[in-house]
Amino acid sequence: MRALYFFLIFIFASFMPQAQALDFGEALKDVVKETAQGVTSSTNATGSESKKVFNWKSPSPQEEIQIGREITGNLLGAAPLVKDEALQKYVNQVGRWVANQSERSDLPWHFGVIESEDINAFAVPGGYVVITKGLYRKLENEAQLAGVLSHEIDHVVRSHHLKILQKSQLLDLGAGLINKQIGKDNQIIQKVIGSGAEICARSLDKSAEFEADRMGVTLTARAGYEPYGLPEVLQAIGQTGKNESSVALLFKTHPHPDDRLLKLDEAIGNRLDNIKGGKTLNNRFYKLKN
Amino acid sequence: MKKHKILLLILTAILFLPLISPAAETGSALKADIIRKEPFSDAKKTGDITRGEQLQILGKKGAWLNIKTAKASGWVRLLSVKRGASSGSNQIKGVLDVASGRAGTGKVVATTGVRGLNEEELKNAKFNEVEVKKLESFTITSQQAQQFAKSGGLKTIKFNYLPEL
Numbered sequence: 303m304r305a306l307y308f309f310l311i312f313i314f315a316s317f318m319p320q321a322q323a324l325d326f327g328e329a330l331k332d333v334v335k336e337t338a339q340g341v342t343s344s345t346n347a348t349g350s351e352s353k354k355v356f357n358w359k360s361p362s363p364q365e366e367i368q369i370g371r372e373i374t375g376n377l378l379g380a381a382p383l384v385k386d387e388a389l390q391k392y393v394n395q396v397g398r399w400v401a402n403q404s405e406r407s408d409l410p411w412h413f414g415v416i417e418s419e420d421i422n423a424f425a426v427p428g429g430y431v432v433i434t435k436g437l438y439r440k441l442e443n444e445a446q447l448a449g450v451l452s453h454e455i456d457h458v459v460r461s462h463h464l465k466i467l468q469k470s471q472l473l474d475l476g477a478g479l480i481n482k483q484i485g486k487d488n489q490i491i492q493k494v495i496g497s498g499a500e501i502c503a504r505s506l507d508k509s510a511e512f513e514a515d516r517m518g519v520t521l522t523a524r525a526g527y528e529p530y531g532l533p534e535v536l537q538a539i540g541q542t543g544k545n546e547s548s549v550a551l552l553f554k555t556h557p558h559p560d561d562r563l564l565k566l567d568e569a570i571g572n573r574l575d576n577i578k579g580g581k582t583l584n585n586r587f588y589k590l591k592n
Numbered sequence: 593m594k595k596h597k598i599l600l601l602i603l604t605a606i607l608f609l610p611l612i613s614p615a616a617e618t619g620s621a622l623k624a625d626i627i628r629k630e631p632f633s634d635a636k637k638t639g640d641i642t643r644g645e646q647l648q649i650l651g652k653k654g655a656w657l658n659i660k661t662a663k664a665s666g667w668v669r670l671l672s673v674k675r676g677a678s679s680g681s682n683q684i685k686g687v688l689d690v691a692s693g694r695a696g697t698g699k700v701v702a703t704t705g706v707r708g709l710n711e712e713e714l715k716n717a718k719f720n721e722v723e724v725k726k727l728e729s730f731t732i733t734s735q736q737a738q739q740f741a742k743s744g745g746l747k748t749i750k751f752n753y754l755p756e757l
Contacts, residue, residue, distance in 0.1 A: 375724040380717035381709055383726055390730045398737035403748065407734060414727045420709040430727070434709065439633060444744070498717035503710075509756075516754035526746035551710055569754040577751070583744050590634070 356490060358471045363409065363428070366464060370428025372491050374412075377424060377432060377499040381416040384435050389415055392588040396444060397431060397451040403524040404459045413451065421539060422552045423450055424502045425457035427464040436548055439590060440538045444583035448525060449532030453518035460517075462510045463501060467494055505555040512557070512565045519566065519574075528580035536563050617649040619659070627659065627666040639664025 357365060383390060390413075397413035409429035415438050423433040431454040441447050457463060471494045495501055515532065523529035540559035542549045556562070621641040628635040641647065641661060650665075651658035659668055732740075741748075 371724060372719070374727065375719040375721060376717045377714070378723035378727065379720040380713050382720065382723050387730070390727075391732075394730045394732050395737060395740040398732050398734065399741045399746070402734055402737055410731055412727050412731050414730070418709045422709060497715045500711070500715040503714045513756065516756065520751055520753045523751045524748055526741065526748055568757045573754060577749065579747070581744065581746060583746075586744055592632070 358468055358494075361464070367410070367428035369464070369467065369491050369495065370426045370430045373426045373495050373499055373501055374430040374432070376495075377426070377502055378414075378416065380499055381418040381434070384415045384417050386415075386591060389438075389588055389590065393433070393447065393451070396447050397455070400448050400452050400521050400525045401429070401455050403521045404455055406455075406459045409458070411455075419548055420551065421542065421548050423454050424499075425454035425463065426502070427458065427461065427467070429458055431455060431458070435590065437535075440535060441587070442534075442584070443531070443587045445522065445527040445529075445531035445581065446535050447531070447587070448527045449518055449522045449530075450535055452521040452525075453514045453532060455521060456514040456517035457506070457510070460510070460513065462506050462514070463504075466504060466506075467501065470494060470496075503551060503555065508557050512562065512569075515562055515566050516569050519570065523574065523577055523580065526579075526581060528582045529574050529577060531582070533563055533566055536566075619647055619649050619657075621645040621647065621668075625668050627661070627664050627668050629666055631658070631667040635667070638666040641668060 361369070393413045393415055394411075398411050401407060401409070401411045406429065411429040412431070414430075414432045416432055416434055418434040419436040420434050421436045421440060423431070423437055425431050431451060433450060433454070437450065438447075441450070515536075518532045519529050522531050536559040539549065539552070540563070544553060557565075621643055623643050625641050626637050627639040627641060629638050630636075639661065641659075645661060648660040649657050650660055657668055659665065
């Protein structure tokens with residue numbers, strides 16, 4: 303079986319143009335290395351050809367990041383980052399500061415603004431958070447940005463999307479689809495995350511969204527911002543026409559902003575009354591160039 | 593001979609009717625708002641609309657309408673305008689505008705340059721290593737974030753997660 307594999311690689315390599323054949327040489331080296339590792343590590347794992355079994359039940363932070371990186375790469379394939387370094391640095395500063403107030407300050411958090419006039423934001427396992435330029439346009443100050451990022455950070459902290467992936471992976475396991483290792487880890491990850499960044503178009507449970515809203519307000523407050531940043535943004539989004547294409551996906555995958563505000567209002571009650579001195583930092587808020 | 597010319601004009605008009613009808617649409621301002629040079633909230637101001645003011649809708653782009661009032665023209669928020677059903681006479685006026693070359697903004701309606709992010713696009717997205725690396729290059733440490741917070745005068749407070757009710 304393995305001999306056949308190498309033979310196929312050889313056949314392919316010999317038909318490739320020179321430049322690609324070089325890459326193939328590298329790939330071949332990788333395969334040889336991994337196979338060698340596989341032999342050593344599989345001595346106690348009977349019959350397993352893999353170098354290491356991906357722990358889907360409780361992934362390590364590294365494994366979670368590996369999954370997240372794959373999804374984020376696909377998402378960025380749909381819409382690239384806005385070409386504005388100062389903007390990207392700014393959202394990383396605000397985002398990281400807010401993430402520091404959560405239980406997952408250990409993650410290497412990454413934030414980005416993508417080139418899309420849609421109004422949306424995405425949280426991906428492993429600490430990748432992406433918001434659209436269209437949503438950034440709606441923001442008026444740093445506290446509002448902190449509010450939006452907090453909501454997404456909480457999806458990561460509570461593993462909302464990871465849980466969906468775990469569920470689908472376990473279902474696949476049950477169906478016998480991936481009980482045999484079919485190749486490298488990222489091939490398996492690719493199989494589980496599905497096509498492209500479709501996981502980003504999936505709806506979470508309504509309760510998960512309400513939870514992220516509550517936690518979002520909390521993290522914003524903890525970070526020293528005016529805690530109403532997120533509700534203000536929800537109010538602004540709520541004024542967008544229901545039939546507008548820029549909010550089509552957001553409104554399809556989330557409860558309507560009016561319902562979210564209602565729920566937040568209930569949860570907040572008078573709990574924020576004693577918080578004084580929260581900042582909005584309007585002056586520092588980074589203005590889009592176009 | 594002259595009859596034929598008129599007939600030709602009418603036939604041409606009917607042919608173009610569905611295309612140019614937005615150019616002839618009228619509306620009124622639902623609330624006071626700013627007219628801008630471009631369909632962006634940070635574009636330069638070219639005028640104002642006052643509540644109830646009659647206006648002409650020349651085109652649409654995302655959340656913006658290209659409008660014309662008695663005093664100014666430009667882009668206003670879609671939600672600031674109540675779109676009135678165009679009357680027959682308006683449609684004919686639109687046709688005549690096209691015929692006389694006065695309506696030149698019809699193509700704005702067909703603008704599709706703005707990137708969307710629908711399910712299909714997300715599903716068909718292909719991994720982009722260059723962009724992920726770029727994203728990761730902007731990553732900062734916890735300590736750098738603390739520095740950033742300090743420079744803005746942000747002070748952390750103790751606050752429990754809001755409870756589910």
